[in-house]
Amino acid sequence: MRNTLTIAGRELRSYFSSPVAYVLLAVFLALAGYFFYALLIAFNQTLTIYSMMRNPEVLERFNLNEMVIRPLLGNMAVLLIFIVPAITMRLFPEEKRAGTYELLLTSPVRVGEIVLGKFLGGLVLVLVMVLLSGFFGLLLVVYGNPEVPMMIAGYAGLALLAVAFLAIGTLISSFTDNVVIAYVGTLFALLVLYTIGWLGESLQGRWGDLVSYLSVTEHFQEIAKGVIDTKNLVYFATLIVVSLFLTHRSVESVRWR
Amino acid sequence: MIEVRNLSKRYGDLSAVQDVSFTARPGEVLGFLGPNGAGKTTTIRIITGFLPATSGTVKVCGYDVFEQSAEVRRRIGYLPENPPLYNEMTVIPYLRFVAKLRGLSRGEMDAAIDRVVQACGLGTVTSRLLGHLSKGFRQRVGLAQALIHEPEVLILDEPTNGLDPGQIREMLAFIRSLGTQRTVVLSTHILSQVLSACQKVVIINEGRVVVEELLERLTQDRSLEDVYTQAISQGAEAAA
Numbered sequence: 001m002r003n004t005l006t007i008a009g010r011e012l013r014s015y016f017s018s019p020v021a022y023v024l025l026a027v028f029l030a031l032a033g034y035f036f037y038a039l040l041i042a043f044n045q046t047l048t049i050y051s052m053m054r055n056p057e058v059l060e061r062f063n064l065n066e067m068v069i070r071p072l073l074g075n076m077a078v079l080l081i082f083i084v085p086a087i088t089m090r091l092f093p094e095e096k097r098a099g100t101y102e103l104l105l106t107s108p109v110r111v112g113e114i115v116l117g118k119f120l121g122g123l124v125l126v127l128v129m130v131l132l133s134g135f136f137g138l139l140l141v142v143y144g145n146p147e148v149p150m151m152i153a154g155y156a157g158l159a160l161l162a163v164a165f166l167a168i169g170t171l172i173s174s175f176t177d178n179v180v181i182a183y184v185g186t187l188f189a190l191l192v193l194y195t196i197g198w199l200g201e202s203l204q205g206r207w208g209d210l211v212s213y214l215s216v217t218e219h220f221q222e223i224a225k226g227v228i229d230t231k232n233l234v235y236f237a238t239l240i241v242v243s244l245f246l247t248h249r250s251v252e253s254v255r256w257r
Numbered sequence: 258m259i260e261v262r263n264l265s266k267r268y269g270d271l272s273a274v275q276d277v278s279f280t281a282r283p284g285e286v287l288g289f290l291g292p293n294g295a296g297k298t299t300t301i302r303i304i305t306g307f308l309p310a311t312s313g314t315v316k317v318c319g320y321d322v323f324e325q326s327a328e329v330r331r332r333i334g335y336l337p338e339n340p341p342l343y344n345e346m347t348v349i350p351y352l353r354f355v356a357k358l359r360g361l362s363r364g365e366m367d368a369a370i371d372r373v374v375q376a377c378g379l380g381t382v383t384s385r386l387l388g389h390l391s392k393g394f395r396q397r398v399g400l401a402q403a404l405i406h407e408p409e410v411l412i413l414d415e416p417t418n419g420l421d422p423g424q425i426r427e428m429l430a431f432i433r434s435l436g437t438q439r440t441v442v443l444s445t446h447i448l449s450q451v452l453s454a455c456q457k458v459v460i461i462n463e464g465r466v467v468v469e470e471l472l473e474r475l476t477q478d479r480s481l482e483d484v485y486t487q488a489i490s491q492g493a494e495a496a497a
Contacts, residue, residue, distance in 0.1 A: 006357040010343070018345055103341035103402070106305045107358040108331040255309050255326070 003113040004120065007104075011091070011121025020090075021125055028076075028083050028129055035075040036136045039068045064146040069137065073154045073224050076133060077217075080162050081194055085186035087125055088169025089179045091118045092251075096177035111252045115244060119170050126162045130155065150226035157223030160236045161216065165190055167243035174250040258283055258440055259304060259410060264313035266299050273299045275464045277313070281457070283409070286436035288455035288472070289444040292489060296464040297444045298338055301414050304442075305335045317410055331360070334408035338415055340399025344388030348379055348398060351387055352405060359406035373401035376431070392419035396428070404435075411441045417450060429454040448481050460488045467491060 015021040043064070050059050095101040104114055134155055140146045168189055173182040197215030200208050212218055216239075219232040259281040266274040274296040281287040291297050302308040304315050306326045314321060320328040343351060349370065356366045374380055377397040382390060387398060396416060403411060413432065417425045433454045435441055443454060451458055451472070458475055460468035467488040468475070475484055 003358060006354065010346075010354050013350075014343065014345055098341065098343065099337055099339040100341040100343055102302075102305075102307050102335075102337045103355070104358070106307050106330055106333065106335050107355075108327050108360060109358055110327075255306070 001113075003109045004117045007109075007114060007117025008120035008124070011118055012124050015087075015121070015125050024083055024086055024125070025129055025132065028079055029132055031079055032072070032076050032133050032136065036068070036072050039071055043067045064140050064144050065150050068140065069146060069151050069154055070224055072136060073158050074221070076158055077161055077220060078194075080158075080165055081190045082187065083129070084126065084162060084165040085169050085183045085190065087122050088166060088173050088186060089182035091122065091170055091173045091182075093173060093177050093179045093182050105254070112248055115170070115174075115247045115251055119167065119244060119247075122166050122170065123163060126166050127159060130159045130162055133158075147226075153226045153228055154224040156228070157220050157232075160223065160233075161220050164216065164236050164239040164243075167240040167247075168193070171243045171247045171250065174247045258316075258318055259287075259442065260314075260316040261300070261304065262314045262316075264300065264303060264315060265311045266296075266303060266308070267311045273464055274303070274310075277461065277464070277466050279459045279466055279469045281440050281442055283440050284437060285457055286432060286441040286443055286455045287457045287459060288451035289442055289459050289461065290448070290451060290485065291446065291461040293446060295461045297446075297461060298414055300461065301335075301412055301442070301444060305333055305412060306330050331406075332409045334403035334406065334411045336396075336399045336403045336413045336416055338418070340395045341402070342387040342395060342398060344386065346387055347385060348374075348383045348387065348390075351398070352401060355402045356405050361406060369405050369407075373404050376404065377401040378427075393421065393424045396420060396424075400428075400431075409439055411435060411439050412444075413442065414444045415446075416443065417445065417447070425450070426453075448485055452476075452481055460485060462489050 043062070046067070047059070047062060050062070092101070095104065137146070137151050137155065140151075141148060165186075169182075169186040172185045172189060176182050176185070193214070193216045195215075195217075196211055197217045200212030200215060200218075202208075203211055213235075219235045222229060223232050261280070262278050264274055264277040265272070277296070277300055279287075289297055289301070299308065303310045304317065304322065306322050306329055309323065314323070316322070317329045318332050320332070322329050343354075346354070352370045352373065353366060356369055361369055374383060377400050379394070379397060379401060382394055385394075387395065390398065396419060400413070400416060403413070416432070417428050420428060429450055432441060432443060436454070436456070443450070445451065455472055458468060458470060458472050458481070459466060468484065472481075475481065
């Protein structure tokens with residue numbers, strides 16, 4: 001445990017003592033802020049138009065959760081597909097390039113501690129990112145009246161999604177000593193995971209069901225609707241645990257005869 | 258104590274190390290000699306548990322590197338060919354990081370860091386970024402890192418690489434002083450360094466050990482250079 005925290009701490013310090021963490025946070029928040037602004041303007045315009053028509057029944061049906069928060073969460077999920085690989089791409093390749101990988105693997109540290117430490121380091125950065133984006137939700141609570149529990153569920157879903165992405169990125173970065181390959185490989189995996197649901201709609205029967213189940217979008221959207229179902233939690237937990245387990249095997253494999 | 262027995266390492270069809278055996282005893286600095294690409298680094302990486310061997314055994318302080326890897330790793334201090342430094346860290350936090358990985362307690366840590374900073378002459382650069390240090394200082398921080406847990410066995414892969422003559426002499430004197438209590442393996446391809454720091458010589462060529470002998474006996478009636486040249490050319494003939 002101590003070793004895990006030591007490694008996580010170093011990982012985290014290396015993100016924050018270089019511009020990496022700040023640039024990633026700034027890019028993510030700037031784009032998310034832009035999406036938020038655009039959605040809010042659109043919401044406002046729709047509201048103005050319908051209120052001019054003096055149709056209170058239709059007006060009732062519009063709400064911030066449906067028209068701002070959910071699309072915003074969806075957009076931030078897409079942003080994470082591009083940002084998370086930038087967080088994970090350096091985890092293993094940088095060590096392999098600098099030769100510090102030799103230091104880690106010849107220290108009396110278990111492989112599991114190395115993997116978990118690196119994952120935890122990235123986890124903190126990713127959670128800070130999601131937490132800071134909670135500012136947009138907070139603005140809506142202050143100036144509007146969204147359904148707060150549903151909004152919190154949505155953010156929890158986004159955090160789960162980010163952590164699952166992080167685990168996948170950790171796995172893929174352990175395969176290579178090249179940051180570009182780690183980035184593009186993770187981007188590829190995340191995009192496939194995100195869009196595989198499209199196939200589920202056209203495929204029939206068992207295959208269609210399987211593909212829909214694998215799609216990260218379905219599970220994320222259900223949570224974003226406020227439905228925190230065990231099925232969805234199990235899906236994300238499985239993704240995270242399996243990825244980390246495979247990372248462990250991948251790191252350990254250098255010691256196999 | 259390091260005992261290497263019939264060690265072989267193959268990468269597919271390529272054989273990097275073949276049937277290598279030698280022993281290094283406590284209180285002894287063993288000079289591990291050989292031309293570039295002879296298999297020195299591969300052998301060292303196997304001893305430190307970084308790479309697995311294809312066959313053969315390595316025992317460090319009586320523990321098998323493959324079966325009791327953690328015990329071995331606890332007892333070895335290792336300076337790889339390129340010092341394993343995190344360029345964005347400064348010297349003290351880096352040494353603290355290594356000390357933690359090495360399992361030093363909070364109480365021991367400060368004393369240990371002071372000791373290696375002193376011993377390796379890092380007093381003037383403690384707050385510098387590792388990435389900004391000169392090659393000589395990087396090498397010294399690498400050595401400090403390897404010494405922080407007072408290991409019984411010290412393995413140094415070309416520690417004088419990139420140092421200037423003055424620094425080389427200092428480094429060798431330091432290594433000689435370390436060897437009085439420990440088992441030290443000093444890998445190099447520079448003969449004069451072996452003469453000034455080592456008691457025992459192992460020469461490896463094309464993945465095979467061609468000489469294992471005490472330096473004294475080896476250089477009784479001829480120079481180390483002759484021994485080396487002959488050993489290397491013999492190896493080449495045997496291979497042909």
